[in-house]
Amino acid sequence: xxxxxxxxxxxxxxxxxxxxxxxxxxxxxxxxxxxxxxxxxxxxxxxxxxxxxxxxxxxxxxxxxxxxxxxxxxxxxxxxxxxxxxxxxxxxxxxxxxxxxxxxxxxxxxxxxxxxxxxxxxxxxxxxxxxxxxxxxxxxxxxxxxxxxxxxxxxxxxxxxxxxxxxxxxxxxxxxxxxxxxxxxxxxxxxxxxxxxxxxxxxxxxxxxxxxxxxxxxxxxxxxxxxxxxxxxxxxxxxxxxxxxxxxxxxxxxxxxxxxxxxxxxxxxxxxxxxxxxxxxxxxxxxxxxxxxxxxxxxxxxxxxxxxxxxxxxxxxxxxxxxxxxxxxxxxxxxxxxxxxxxxxxxxxxxxxxxxxxxxxxxxxxxxxxxxxxxxxxxxxxxxxxxxxxxxxxxxxxxxxxxxxxxxxxxxxxxxx
Numbered sequence: 001x002x003x004x005x006x007x008x009x010x011x012x013x014x015x016x017x018x019x020x021x022x023x024x025x026x027x028x029x030x031x032x033x034x035x036x037x038x039x040x041x042x043x044x045x046x047x048x049x050x051x052x053x054x055x056x057x058x059x060x061x062x063x064x065x066x067x068x069x070x071x072x073x074x075x076x077x078x079x080x081x082x083x084x085x086x087x088x089x090x091x092x093x094x095x096x097x098x099x100x101x102x103x104x105x106x107x108x109x110x111x112x113x114x115x116x117x118x119x120x121x122x123x124x125x126x127x128x129x130x131x132x133x134x135x136x137x138x139x140x141x142x143x144x145x146x147x148x149x150x151x152x153x154x155x156x157x158x159x160x161x162x163x164x165x166x167x168x169x170x171x172x173x174x175x176x177x178x179x180x181x182x183x184x185x186x187x188x189x190x191x192x193x194x195x196x197x198x199x200x201x202x203x204x205x206x207x208x209x210x211x212x213x214x215x216x217x218x219x220x221x222x223x224x225x226x227x228x229x230x231x232x233x234x235x236x237x238x239x240x241x242x243x244x245x246x247x248x249x250x251x252x253x254x255x256x257x258x259x260x261x262x263x264x265x266x267x268x269x270x271x272x273x274x275x276x277x278x279x280x281x282x283x284x285x286x287x288x289x290x291x292x293x294x295x296x297x298x299x300x301x302x303x304x305x306x307x308x309x310x311x312x313x314x315x316x317x318x319x320x321x322x323x324x325x326x327x328x329x330x331x332x333x334x335x336x337x338x339x340x341x342x343x344x345x346x347x348x349x350x351x352x353x354x355x356x357x358x359x360x361x362x363x364x365x366x367x368x369x370x371x372x373x374x375x376x377x378x379x380x381x382x383x384x385x386x387x388x389x390x391x392x393x394x395x396x397x398x399x400x401x402x403x404x405x406x407x408x409x410x411x412x413x414x415x416x417x
Contacts, residue, residue, distance in 0.1 A: 001094050008042040008079055016403025019109040019133075020079055024116030024195075028157070029123060035088035036097070038125055038157070040115050043102075046080035051106035056138040058265060060279050070106055070139040073170055077104045080168055081111060083127060085157060100155060101179070102168040103148050106141075107133025110212075114195035114317070114384060121198065121205045124154040124184075128209070130192035135214060136263070136281060137255040142189050143285070145234050145244065146171045150254065152187040152196065152209065154228055172231045173238065180235065184228035187250035189257075189293060194384070199320035199391065208297075208333060210315040211252050211259065215266045217299040218315040219252075219259030220335060222357070226250050246292070253293030256285030260299045260363060297333070298355050298364040302341060310351050310368060311341040317385025321354070323392030326417045332356055334369075334394060336382040347375070350382025352396065352415070373413070375400075383410075 003022070010018040024040035031037060051070050059065045070076070083101040086094050105111060110130030117126045131142040131150040142150025148170060161178040169175055172183070192212040199206040204224055211219045227248035237244040255263055262280045269275040280286060302312050317336040321329045332354040339348045355366040375398075384397030394415040401409045 003039070003041065006041065006044055008044050008046060011403055011405030014108065016401075016405040018404045019111055019113075020081075021404060023081065023111055023113060024083075024127070026116035026118055026125060029118055029120075031088075036157075037086050037088070037094075038083065038100075038116050039086060040081065040083045040112075040127065042105075042111070043080045043082050048075070048077040048079060050078045050108070051076050051132075052134065052138065056134045056136060058136050058138075058281050060265065060281060060283075066282065067140065068138045070141070070170075073104060073106075076106075077170075078107050078133070079105055081105055083116070083155070098162055099166055100157070100182075101127075101148075102166055103129075104168050104170045105132055106139070106149075106170075109133035110192040112193055112195075115193075117196055117198075119154065119198065119205075120200070122154060123158070125157050126186070126196055127153045127155060128193045128196055129153070129190065130212075131190060131254065136265075137191065140255060140285070142191065142254050143251075143256075143289070145185075145188070146173055146238055148172065150188055150190040151185055152190065152193070152250070154184045154186060156182045156184075173235045175231075177232075180231045183231040185231060185234065185249075186226055186228045187252060187294075189252035189254045189289070191252075191254040191258075194316050194318065197319050197387075199322070206320070208318045208320060209252075210318045210335065211254065211296075212314050213299075213302070213312075214258050214263060215302065216261060216264060217259040217301055218312045218337065219296040219299045220315070220318050220333065220355070221250075221252055221294055222297045222333075223250055223294060251289060251293045253289050256282045256287075256289045257293055259296050262286040296363065297357070298366060300337075300353075300366055308368065309366075310337070310353075312337050312351075313341045314338040316350075316383050317397075319385050319387045319394065320391055321387070321394055322390065323394075325392070326394075326415070329354055329369075329394075334385065335366075336385045336396065338381050338383065339379075346379060347377060348379040348381060349375070350380055350398065352382065352385075371415075 020042035028036035081103045085097045087097045110133040131137040141147040265281045334354045337351040352369040355364040378400040386395040396413045
């Protein structure tokens, strides 16, 4: 299957770097029998000017910079993402079956990655979306109950809802009712997310999600119990100007919180360039969401002076490992970071690490996994982490360039003892 003609032209205006493209792929649990699979990608020909004329940088001393509004959305956007259902026909040819969602996105970045997965718990398709991009979530979309951005969403694909070419939307209340009825929201407060993974534990599932950080930390969250809210109830509460019941509803805390910390603004001091000025960016939101948010399992730092740790860049994958071949990792949560941020000379190298789940609810520490493999003179960015169905094998996706327009740079490795 070749969908290059369907995807927006990548890296043209950004020197090769891009966070759009093919964002997600998932096979229906009954794919062997029904041939259904799902795609999430950025649509060819949908390039727009963006939601803001320039870069966004909040200034706590100027309230007008803190809470901007996304206006003229029909024209001021960056691109359109689509979620589609496809079917593999008896003749072996794939064919688009229906479009589930068309989403208008404000900026180029933070669209999610590895964004589609089927929940073994509910049988529903799970869509993970980033906050829409730029930095610091300029319009606070991730905490707005009506916005698609910054959410983890379940889609009941077993509802045979056919809406011919559904309209392009940014908010739940813009959807036609049949599509509203397909959707429930698991979580909000997402910045950018490399998918969701499920670990079977007796008769229930532990869910793991990562949240890519802004200036200070990368964070991994876990939860078992949750109470998703139907989109129809969110819309009803919005119309009545009331808050929906959010008991057991997951909130990762962004943008008031970056992992376990109030979101800072870190700037250099003009009087002394060797010093940094650190300010809480969104104090009111940090207070408002402080008791509503889920505490992270682990937050690891962009700067960590400990000799056996590393400076983080961006979390790119989280997976539990239940195999026995790598005995030291059995029962651990394994994660990948794009590259070490330590001012080292090229070639750049990604990081593989793991953490153990604590029973005392305190923040975890982590350990780095040394990989005995010679990547040669090229960089090796760790861009994804996967497992087989029973999570007894680990697979690492590596790309040798930060530019998506540099084709054929990727390799998938299996991690062995």
